[in-house]
Amino acid sequence: MQEMKQAKRGGGATMQQSESVRIQGKKVMDMMVDKKRLVEVPYTASLAQTMSTLVANKIVAVPVAAPPGQWIGAGGSMIVESDKQTGAVRKHYIGMVTMLDIVAHIAGEDHLSGGDNITEDLAERMSDPVSSIIGNSFEGLSLWTLNPNTSLLDCMEVFSKGVHRAMVPVDGLEENVSSGVELTESASSYQMLTQMDMLRFLHGHAGELHSILSRSVQDLGADTVQIYAITDRTKLVHAIKCLKAAMLNAVPIVRATDVGQDDHKQLINGRCRKLIGTFSATDLRGCHISSLKSWLGISALAFTEEVESSPLYTDSDMQNRASSRRELVACYAESPLSEVIEKAVTSHVHRVWVVDQEGLLMGVVSLTDVIRVIRHSLLSDSNNR
Missing domain, CATH: 3.10.580.10 (CBS-domain)
Incomplete structure (x- = not known):
């Protein structure tokens, strides 16, 4: 192993640096290839319906959408979907709900004690609206977006601090030229970028790393x-x-x-x-x-x-x-x-x-x-x- 390491020094170092430069030049948009349109649930959806959405789409988290002007977004965010032609706001994303949020709700105080009415208790809890459990976990307390032009390194900085997923605007408003993490965003549609998406991307560029x-x-x-x-x-x-x-x-x-x-x-x-x-x-x-x-x-x-x-x-x-x-x-x-x-x-x-x-x-x-x-x-x- 030591001989292999020594053999890669010298001339190989220049090649490795050049490969490192290539991967650093990548952006969020490079990781969004073949990504599907955002999966979401309305704020009125029950937890049972939300879990069905998670199962059907093989995902572990969904953003929650509500009519504009009626809710404060998680972490004070203002992430909205607007009409591409008129700019009129159609919906406001008020938070993220994960499987852990649902688990925390199921495991509410004095529940799951093993009593005879456990099925009834669960059925009642799973009929609660999804909007009622936003913030049960750390991730639900914040909602992030990443501009498609955000660099790979800046995106990695966000994910390296424990943020597991961020929404990426498609056809965002032209005046929003920021390339970093935003709490305010307006776009006609969104996609979701996760830590796993990034890991798959890095896995696909293993030769450069x-x-x-x-x-x-x-x-x-x-x-x-x-x-x-x-x-x-x-x-x-x-x-x-x-x-x-x-x-x-x-x-x-x-x-x-x-x-x-x-x-x-x-x-x-x-x-x-x-x-x-x-x-x-x-x-x-x-x-x-x-x-x-x-x-x-x-x-x-x-x-x-x-x-x-x-x-x-x-x-x-x-x-x-x-x-x-x-x-x-x-x-x-x-x-x-x-x-x-x-x-x-x-x-x-x-x-x-x-x-x-x-x-x-x-x-x-x-x-x-x-x-x-x-x-x-x-x-x-x-x-x-």
């Missing part, structure tokens, strides 16, 4: 002291509450100890524990309300296995993702960053667990981590030229 992607996971600082986890004995009802309490989209499932010291109703430190699964808010996309009652009392691990038979996984694409999740998307501290990106994109996951040779959990790499490290490396390349 070879020197960066050959770095190990260890360079990301992914080996952490505290890793929130649940055990294989944690019931689904408590796993949902754990996600809500910590505002996490997913947690690793680790093997419970034989001595019985774990609190299976709470998050525990999963470091140096055997990794055996993952429980994610997105797992609930394939769970119909009528099925949830019978599943609440089983373990979250068993639920992740049973939910694979839901309608969500009827097509081959979803079946492949389910299979990937069963296989555990993990890497080693010595694994190159390119392997992490490959696994995240192929399995469509937003985090890759870091384990040792015995399969013990040592850390986690998120899409935010990957984007942050690549951006930092690109900036360093620019400063060294």
